[in-house]
Amino acid sequence: MQLVHLTDLHFGCEDKSALNAARKYIEENKPEAVIITGDISREGEKDELEAACAWMRELPAPVMVTPGNHDVPYYNLIGRVLDPWSAYEKAARGLRTDAWCTPDWTIVPINTARALQLRLNWAQGAISDVQVATAAAELRKCQPDALRIVITHHPLDWPNDAPIKGATINGVPAQGALIEAGAQLFLSGHLHFASARLIGTQALSITSGTLSQRVRHEPCAFTVIRRPSPNVIETEVMHVVQGVAQTASKRQFTLQPTPIGQPDIIRAKV
Secondary structure (H helix, E strand, O other): OEEEEEOOOOEOOEOHHHHHHHHHHHHHHOOOEEEEEOOOEOOOOHHHHHHHHHHHHOOOOOEEEEOOHHHOOOOOHHHHHHOOOHHHHHHOOOOEOOOEEOOOEEEEEOOOOOOOOOOOOOOOOEOOHHHHHHHHHHHOOOOOOOEEEEEOOOOOOOOOOOOOOOOOEOHHHHHHHHHHOOOOEEEEOOOOOOEEEEEOOOEEEEEOOOOEOOOOOOOOEEEEEEEEEOOEEEEEEEEEEOOEEEEEEEEEEEOOOOOOOOHHHOOOOO
16 A cells, blocks of 8 residues: 655645656556645635645545645635635535545544634644544544554644644644554644654654745655555655655654554543
8 A cells, every 4th residue: 555645735835846746756656545734725815725726636646635724814814713714625625625434544634723723823733622532433433454544734743853843732642542542643744844753652653744835954845655564654755856756765664553442531631
């Protein structure tokens, strides 16, 4: 099984050569799915969102997408407060945006972006107990040998070496609860930074780089994820240099089988 993880496309300031390189990789390597973890636009404008989703529809593989903090209106404060997701949802019609179950995987999206927050930095994320419970229920529906994947825009656990500092409200306890529910792989973006790290012995957290002009400390990048055997995950970070995708790093991780928790123990506290 092969999946391609893209994030932070930021249409409006997208890097066209990086997008073309990602598309070429997908055309040539034929992954089973492409997963896009938010910030598909720069300022949540209708034309940006529509252009991003049109590009996704043209990819030669099934696409799943979840939104990010840049996908709500930036300048339209009334729209941001009263109807933050309307333009995104209209643009994304026809793309996979809900839980996706196959014999090979269950992918559960969670929207961690918020139009408003009770802190100065609205760009950072949050996850609620209701979202955790809903996602946990979806994870328990999966096929016995399916890879159980949770996708968010913001990492639930921010890597210590990330180029920007922050925290997702309720992120760490939520991640623990989702692992109890069977989650094995967490995919996110936001940081414009490629990272893969084990969470204990049962799960792997992956952030991927951007395909926009808003790079931070590394070139445009995306991540290829392979599963050569049930408990082994391989990651290949692809940097785009002068319009060509090339391998920057390859790693392999072995996960321990997850004893799936019962519904009454799936809790996360804000």
